[in-house]
Amino acid sequence: MRLVLVGPPGAGKGTQAVRLAESLRVPHISTGDLFRANLQAETPLGMAAKEFMDAGELVSDKVTVGMVAERLSDDDVASRGFILDGFPRTRSQAEALEELLAAEDQGLDAVVALEVPDDVVVRRLLGRGRADDTETVIRRRQEVYRSETAPLLEFYADRLVTVDAVGSVEEITERVLDALRARA
Numbered sequence: 542m543r544l545v546l547v548g549p550p551g552a553g554k555g556t557q558a559v560r561l562a563e564s565l566r567v568p569h570i571s572t573g574d575l576f577r578a579n580l581q582a583e584t585p586l587g588m589a590a591k592e593f594m595d596a597g598e599l600v601s602d603k604v605t606v607g608m609v610a611e612r613l614s615d616d617d618v619a620s621r622g623f624i625l626d627g628f629p630r631t632r633s634q635a636e637a638l639e640e641l642l643a644a645e646d647q648g649l650d651a652v653v654a655l656e657v658p659d660d661v662v663v664r665r666l667l668g669r670g671r672a673d674d675t676e677t678v679i680r681r682r683q684e685v686y687r688s689e690t691a692p693l694l695e696f697y698a699d700r701l702v703t704v705d706a707v708g709s710v711e712e713i714t715e716r717v718l719d720a721l722r723a724r725a
């Protein structure tokens with residue numbers, strides 16, 4: 542199973558990705574988590590990403606794609622697939638992913654889009670308390686989502702599974718699993 546999870550910041554991607562990964566038994570790959578782990582370990586990659594993360598801007602496609610390519614080459618991913626969470630976020634990342642997969646004769650099974658109204662998203666983010674969850678940075682991340690990431694919904698139109706992401710965590714996971722089953 543090779544899945545991508547898309548949605549605005551605060552849509553619950555991370556929460557759902559963890560649950561879906563468990564239920565579908567595939568590795569969860571979150572670029573945000575990978576960047577945060579690098580930051581904590583003070584690696585050069587983490588130091589390079591820090592200022593962008595703090596400002597709610599995207600880390601460069603080159604650095605991000607390099608990090609993802611490395612993770613995709615791990616054995617667990619090769620044998621089980623993946624749920625990508627927070628990647629791709631730009632057209633160029635989406636194209637790079639297509640190429641990485643095509644090189645292995647692979648493709649995405651589905652792209653799950655979590656849909657939530659703006660007010661719900663801001664409420665969720667402010668309640669989360671992460672270092673980059675100040676109101677200014679949240680606003681910037683929403684803008685970046687609208688301009689850079691939302692256009693991917695069209696890029697993935699033929700594989701897109703749209704799910705209403707307002708409700709309890711459990712309900713939303715079930716909706717995603719149902720939608721994937723209906724597609725299979």
Ligand code: AMP
Binds near residue numbers: 573574682
């Ligand atoms: P997230 O945990 O997905 O909200 O990501 C936190 C931050 O990491 C983002 O605001 C970006 O600065 C950076 N980041 C995560 N994923 C990507 C990506 N695919 N492309 C560029 N930057 C990213």
